Amino acid sequence: MCGRFVLKATPEEIADHLDLIGVEDFPPRFNIAPTQPILIIVEGERQEVGSNLPNRQAMLVRWGFMPGWVKDPKTFPLLINARAETAIGKASFRAAMRHRRILIPASGFYEWKRPAKDDCCKLQAYYIRPKHGGIVAFAGLMETWSSADGSEVDTGAILTTAANASMSRIHDRMPVVIAPQDFSRWLDCKTQEPREVSSLMTAADEDFFEMIPVSDKVNKVANVGPDLIEPVEETAPLAPVKEKSEQLSLF
Template sequence: MCGRFALTATPDQTTTFLGLDDIEPFPARYNIAPTQPITMVLSGAPKAPGSNRSDRSSLLVRWGLIPTWVKDTRQFPLLINARSESAAEKASFRTAMRHRRTLVPASGFYEWRQAGSRKGQAYWVRPRNGGIVAFAGLMETYAEPGGSEMDTGAIMTTAANPDIAHIHDRMPVVIHPEDFSRWLDCRSQEPRAVADLLRPVEEGFFEAIPVSDLVNKVANSGPEIQERFVAPAADLPGEPKPVKPARKKPGGDDADQMSLF
């Protein structure tokens, strides 16, 4: 699954990677959590004949997709992920899969190795060669009973590749730049035509770095949560214990997670 991720690239780096003309300025975000705003990129923006401008556009959406047919959001589960194997048939994702496929820029994501019923060791999973990655996403605009509209979205997942399988059995779907146009093209590319893109990324693409439990709390939102941390296998006499990164108080640029609600 994907329950936390980060986007620490600059707006210029993000626009270049995604083939956008521009994007709203944003701060580095180290601990993006469900219900917070996330950037999604769609295709199909109108452009003048002969224009060199991109037909892609970006917008902020609430992380947690709400289908248009939901009557009471309080009784509906938070859909932060969509299983790629069944999204085209599931009522919650079927329409978005056909009409509103998106890209979600990220610098990496966090995953936890389960320890019984509790979260165990946390990992920061990032591209081995650095840079930005694009996750496959789905978007839906939900009309609230009062008349206001809210853009919502989910990140698609697939079976974990060997780099991640020892931590968790699922991982986000990665769309490579050469496949951006085909994935975003909802006019001529039906879901079955892009099903081949919904596969685990190649082995060696990601590296998983153990980090401290600072990432467990959304209030911890600075770069220190990505620092390498390995818990001791046992408390051996005379063996120094690892020191956790210093906690930073919420506030300031690093803690700005831009909540919509």
């Protein structure tokens, strides 16, 4: 899953990476948590008839997806993630998968490795970022929830998939990453049906991310400084990545 993430890129860097007209100024954030506002990217209307240029727009939504049919949000679970394998058919996400796919820019995310049952060590937090730095775009879904009094709340969730071998040493899930060349295809909800973009909802390449052990200060939402992503000595080294055997098996 993905329960905390970082966005420390400047508005100019985000606008350049995601081909936006512009983004309002905002400070770097090192501990973005559920229910907080998150920056998302949606595909707007074309500026000119017949134009192939993207018209992407940035906006803020609450991190915690709320389907439009929910009557009482107090009785509905907080959906910060959606499983890519089931989102197309699941009632909570079906409409958003068809009509409201989004991109969620990030500099990296946090995950925690649980110790073995016979290990007395506490959870080890890791900051997981692209090896070459820069911005990564998570696949996401958006929904606008309307209350009985007519007020509206824009909400969003991050799509996750089964972890690759590198990531599985820490957790069995990871965010779906959309490559820059696939931004338009993912955001195009008019001509690209969910089944036509399902091939994009896969784990990142094995060498895409690096895992940096960090302190448990990230566990507290009140801690928001850049020191959260500073490396520390890990309590127990990660196991080496198991390489796939090239030898065919008869069984």
